[in-house]
Amino acid sequence: MWLPLLGLIVGIVLGFLVSVEIPLGYVKYTAIAILAAIDTVLGGLRAQLEDRFDLPIFLSGFVVNAGFAALLTAIGDLLGLDIYLGAVIAFSIRIFDNIGFIRRDVLAAYLRIGRSEARRG
Amino acid sequence: MPDPRPGRTILSAAARASRWQAGLAGLLALVGFVVVLQVRRVWQVRRTLQIPPTELEQLALTLRDQERRRANLEAEIAALRARLQDYEKAAAEGRTAAARLTRTLQDLRARAGVTPVEGPGVVVELDDNPRPPRPGEDPNKTILHYSDLYAVVADLWAAGADAVAVNGERVVSSTGINCVGTTILCNAKRLAPPYVVTAIGDPDVLLAALRRPAGAVEMLVAFGFPVRIAKHARLAVPGYRGIFRFEHVRVPQ
Numbered sequence: 001m002w003l004p005l006l007g008l009i010v011g012i013v014l015g016f017l018v019s020v021e022i023p024l025g026y027v028k029y030t031a032i033a034i035l036a037a038i039d040t041v042l043g044g045l046r047a048q049l050e051d052r053f054d055l056p057i058f059l060s061g062f063v064v065n066a067g068f069a070a071l072l073t074a075i076g077d078l079l080g081l082d083i084y085l086g087a088v089i090a091f092s093i094r095i096f097d098n099i100g101f102i103r104r105d106v107l108a109a110y111l112r113i114g115r116s117e118a119r120r121g
Numbered sequence: 122m123p124d125p126r127p128g129r130t131i132l133s134a135a136a137r138a139s140r141w142q143a144g145l146a147g148l149l150a151l152v153g154f155v156v157v158l159q160v161r162r163v164w165q166v167r168r169t170l171q172i173p174p175t176e177l178e179q180l181a182l183t184l185r186d187q188e189r190r191r192a193n194l195e196a197e198i199a200a201l202r203a204r205l206q207d208y209e210k211a212a213a214e215g216r217t218a219a220a221r222l223t224r225t226l227q228d229l230r231a232r233a234g235v236t237p238v239e240g241p242g243v244v245v246e247l248d249d250n251p252r253p254p255r256p257g258e259d260p261n262k263t264i265l266h267y268s269d270l271y272a273v274v275a276d277l278w279a280a281g282a283d284a285v286a287v288n289g290e291r292v293v294s295s296t297g298i299n300c301v302g303t304t305i306l307c308n309a310k311r312l313a314p315p316y317v318v319t320a321i322g323d324p325d326v327l328l329a330a331l332r333r334p335a336g337a338v339e340m341l342v343a344f345g346f347p348v349r350i351a352k353h354a355r356l357a358v359p360g361y362r363g364i365f366r367f368e369h370v371r372v373p374q
Contacts, residue, residue: 003139007146008153015157022162024177030159037152041145048141055144062148 029070032084035091036066042098049105065091234293234361238284242321242356243328245273246349247341248314265346267300270307270316272337274298280330282322284358288312291361308363324352 022030040062047053069087076083167173172180230236247270250263274292277285285292290307292298298307305312320327331338331350341348 003142004145004149007148007150011150011153011155012157014150015154015161018154018158020158021165022158024162024166027159027162027177030155034152034155034159037148037155041148041152044141044145044148048145053141053144055140058144058148 028084029073032069032073032087032091033066035088035095036069037062039065039091039094039098042095042102046098046101046105049102049109233365234284234291237357237360238321239355239357240283240321241324241352241354242282242284242319242358243277243324243331244351244353244356245277245318245320245331245338246347246351247273247316247318248347250344250346252345262344264303265314265316265341267298267305269337269341269346270305270318271298272340273318273331276330276333276337277318277320277322277327280322280327282320282327284321286319286358288317289359291359293361293365295363295365296361308361319356319358321356321358324354328352 040058043061044053044058047058069084069091072087073084076085166177170177227236231238247265249265252263254260254263270287274285274287287298287307290296290310290312292307296308298305300306301311305316328350330336333339338348338350
């Protein structure tokens with residue numbers, strides 16, 4: 001359980017140590033990537049809590065979601081339309097969904113209620 | 122990476138937990154890394170530009186727009202400068218041309234007799250014969266006629282006078298001297314004796330021409346008319362005050 005936390009801390013420290021500057025033009029893309037990553041993390045957490053975590057699905061979900069969101073953003077830039085907002089909204093909805101499921105799962109595990117009941121939402 | 126699905130059943134619970142944790146840890150490391158980079162970037166933008174980064178794009182658009190307008194304005198300035206230079210050149214040329222034209226115009230007006238002129242010359246005073254007509258004598262013989270006046274003026278012209286005036290009436294190209302009844306008309310103006318003819322020119326030449334034998338002056342003197350001729354170093358002759366009527370004349374092109 002401490003490994004993900006360690007990973008997060010390592011990432012944060014690395015972010016402070018490395019003097020990499022995101023080009024201003026790509027700030028939007030990294031923001032989308034962050035959203036996609038958070039979504040994937042929460043999805044993985046939820047999958048783990050529901051005991052159906054799959055590493056390839058987890059990683060490919062992150063890569064594909066982030067990639068598609070970046071593509072949408074790029075297309076939006078080309079069209080002069082903020083299509084990336086769609087990705088932002090989709091990711092946000094999924095994040096809240098996942099938070100809700102995680103909350104139920106944790107509560108269910110905490111209250112010793114059967115998993116089958118929690119899974120029904 | 123081996124296909125996890127068949128392995129899933131083989132792997133122990135602990136191994137699966139570590140795989141989960143490793144995957145999550147890796148992704149979280151990435152998230153942390155990118156989030157920190159992003160936040161640092163945003164802070165930097167906010168600190169250096171004093172604006173929220175969400176307005177960056179708008180600002181970039183504005184900047185590009187302004188730069189384009191600036192380029193356009195600079196091009197306009199260059200074009201205007203070039204035009205100004207052209208205008209200045211043209212104005213300089215125009216000024217010299219206008220000055221030349223003005224000089225020509227003044228010269229022509231002076232020659233036409235429209236402007237007052239001055240210079241050396243002679244003044245000829247003519248009058249009717251003061252002698253009363255003898256009984257039975259034609260009184261016309263004691264009166265100075267327009268033809269006498271005109272003869273004096275013609276003598277002056279012939280002597281090379283530059284400007285001639287009779288009683289303040291400038292003699293120009295359209296001037297006629299004739300008489301209506303007992304008055305002499307010059308430029309359609311009634312003249313009364315004594316008649317003062319002012320002529321600008323070489324005084325000696327004019328004087329010699331006036332005094333030439335069988336000239337107009339000699340004839341008048343012979344018939345007893347008072348004629349006084351005086352040389353002047355500086356005479357003023359007024360300009361022609363009338364109009365030049367050109368109703369039927371066409372200048373052939």
